[in-house]
Amino acid sequence: MTRWRVRPDGEAEFLDAVRELAEVLMRLPGRPGELTLVRSADDPTVFHSIGWFHSQGELEAMRQDPDARRLLDHLVAICAECRPTAHHVVHTTAGPPAGAPA
Numbered sequence: 001m002t003r004w005r006v007r008p009d010g011e012a013e014f015l016d017a018v019r020e021l022a023e024v025l026m027r028l029p030g031r032p033g034e035l036t037l038v039r040s041a042d043d044p045t046v047f048h049s050i051g052w053f054h055s056q057g058e059l060e061a062m063r064q065d066p067d068a069r070r071l072l073d074h075l076v077a078i079c080a081e082c083r084p085t086a087h088h089v090v091h092t093t094a095g096p097p098a099g100a101p102a
Contacts, residue, residue: 004047005081011045013078018049021071025051028065030058045080052089059086 006014022035030053040046053059062068076082 001051001085001087002049003081003083003085004049004075004079006045006047007078007080008045010078014047014075017071017075017078018047021068021075024065024067024071025062028058028062028068030054030061 004014018037025031025035034050034052036050038048038050040048053062063072
């Protein structure tokens with residue numbers, strides 16, 4: 001998971017770079033099964049990107065991929081803040097959201 005603070009005039013460039021990075025990541029051998037980008041409800045300049053890698057090795061391989069590295073460096077350069085963090089899944093509950101059609 002990474003917290004990004006986007007400069008007020010940089011949202012479009014940020015979103016374009018995130019989409020391009022997602023395309024690169026989905027082509028990698030150890031690609032994450034799912035990528036999610038969420039925006040803070042309290043601060044519209046704050047986003048969190050979430051990608052699940054199966055191992056630390058796959059995460060490191062992604063960071064070494066030239067295309068992924070170029071895009072990650074670009075994202076860091078255009079954002080006011082980039083704070084990556086690592087997490088382990090402890091529990092998952094799946095099902096349709098409340099009110100979703102059956």
